[in-house]
Amino acid sequence: MNKVQILVIEDDEPVRNLITTTLKARDYHYIAADSGSSGIMMAASKNPDIILLDLGLPDMDGVEVIERIRSWTNTPIIVISARSEDSDKIAALDAGADDYLTKPFSVEELLARLRATQRRLAFMQPENERPAVFCNGNLKIDYSAGCVFMGEEELHLTPIEYKLLCVLSQNMGKVLTHRYLLENVWGSSWENDVASLRVFMATLRKKLERGTGGPRYIQTHIGIGYRMLKVE
Ligand code: CA
Numbered sequence: 001m002n003k004v005q006i007l008v009i010e011d012d013e014p015v016r017n018l019i020t021t022t023l024k025a026r027d028y029h030y031i032a033a034d035s036g037s038s039g040i041m042m043a044a045s046k047n048p049d050i051i052l053l054d055l056g057l058p059d060m061d062g063v064e065v066i067e068r069i070r071s072w073t074n075t076p077i078i079v080i081s082a083r084s085e086d087s088d089k090i091a092a093l094d095a096g097a098d099d100y101l102t103k104p105f106s107v108e109e110l111l112a113r114l115r116a117t118q119r120r121l122a123f124m125q126p127e128n129e130r131p132a133v134f135c136n137g138n139l140k141i142d143y144s145a146g147c148v149f150m151g152e153e154e155l156h157l158t159p160i161e162y163k164l165l166c167v168l169s170q171n172m173g174k175v176l177t178h179r180y181l182l183e184n185v186w187g188s189s190w191e192n193d194v195a196s197l198r199v200f201m202a203t204l205r206k207k208l209e210r211g212t213g214g215p216r217y218i219q220t221h222i223g224i225g226y227r228m229l230k231v232e
Contacts, residue, residue, distance in 0.1 A: 004118060005029040007048035009039030009065065010080070011058050015103070019052060019080075022107045028114075036060035043069050050117055052110075055081040055092065063095045070096035076117045080105060086223040093177045093224065100175070119230055120173035134169045137231030139208065139217060141169055150208065160185060161204040168218065168228040177225040201226060 006023055010016040011034045023030045031046055033039035036057040043051060051069065055062030066077055079092045079100040089100050098120075099113055134141040140149040148155045148165065157165065163185045168176065178194045186193075201218070208217050219227050 003029070004049045004114075005031065005046070006114070007039065007042055007046065007051045008032040009034075009036065009042075009051065009057070009062075010054040011035060011056075012054065015054070015080075018107070019110070022110060026111060034058075036062065036065045039065060040068050043073070043075065047073075048075060049121065050114065051075055051077045053077055053079050053097070055079060055083055055088065063091050066092060066095040066097050076121065078113055078117060080110070089221075089224055090177050090179075093175055094179055098174045116173050116230070136169065136172065136217065136228070139169075139231070141165065150210075155207050157204065157207060158200075160200050161207070164200060164204055165208075168226065172228045172230060175221055175225055175227045181225065 006028050008016060008019050008023070008030055010019065010032070013034075016032055016034065020030050020032055031042055031048065033042050036059050039051075039053070039057075042048070053062050053065060057065065062079065062081065066079075069075065069077065076098040077096065079089075079097045080103060081088065081092070081100065082103040083089075084102045092100055098117065101110060101113060132142065132144045134143065138151045141147075142149075143166065146162065148157055148162065164181065167181060167184050178197055182193065182197055185197075205218055216231055217228055219229050221227065
């Protein structure tokens with residue numbers, strides 16, 4: 001029995017039924033809301049583990065729903081929306097969404113995103129309980145010593161590359177927007193400089209993925225940002 005409870009916020013009944021039928025078939029518990037305000041209320045009263053959210057809701061915009069929910073909880077929010085513009089995805093991710101799926105979506109993809117989010121949930125811990133060493137595949141980061149290893153080999157990263165890697169690893173599975181990375185790596189002096197972020201990301205990847213024949217640890221979302229993938 002899958003003990004994870006999912007809150008579905010979607011006003012379109014056929015889509016809502018498709019999602020809830022899919023969840024039921026996989027033994028997820030679910031609750032459903034057909035408006036932004038009732039979704040926010042359920043998020044507060046039922047404390048779900050994961051929220052699936054449509055952006056085009058009758059009473060308020062989904063981005064506002066994300067902002068309201070984020071004011072009190074970090075519960076993962078996966079956006080499922082017909083809006084496919086990068087700017088819409090960025091607005092949702094910047095507001096605090098964890099991932100997005102564009103309609104029409106496949107049921108298999110929805111389930112895969114849910115599994116990825118569940119793995120992330122298992123990894124998420126309060127900052128003070130975070131292990132001092134992060135492991136993902138052959139990648140090992142010793143946060144206390146500030147060292148990075150790929151297998152047995154120590155990687156020599158610049159301070160910026162190291163900080164980028166730390167932010168990505170501490171948000172494994174989550175899509176981080178350019179803006180989020182710039183703010184969290186460069187801090188207050190960030191000047192919307194996506195071009196230099198790309199350069200640092202390229203050199204970091206080269207060091208991480210040397211000889212592995214393709215992007216494994218870091219996934220690019222063109223025009224949006226990056227995410228660290230869990231490597232089995
Ligand atoms: Ca809708």
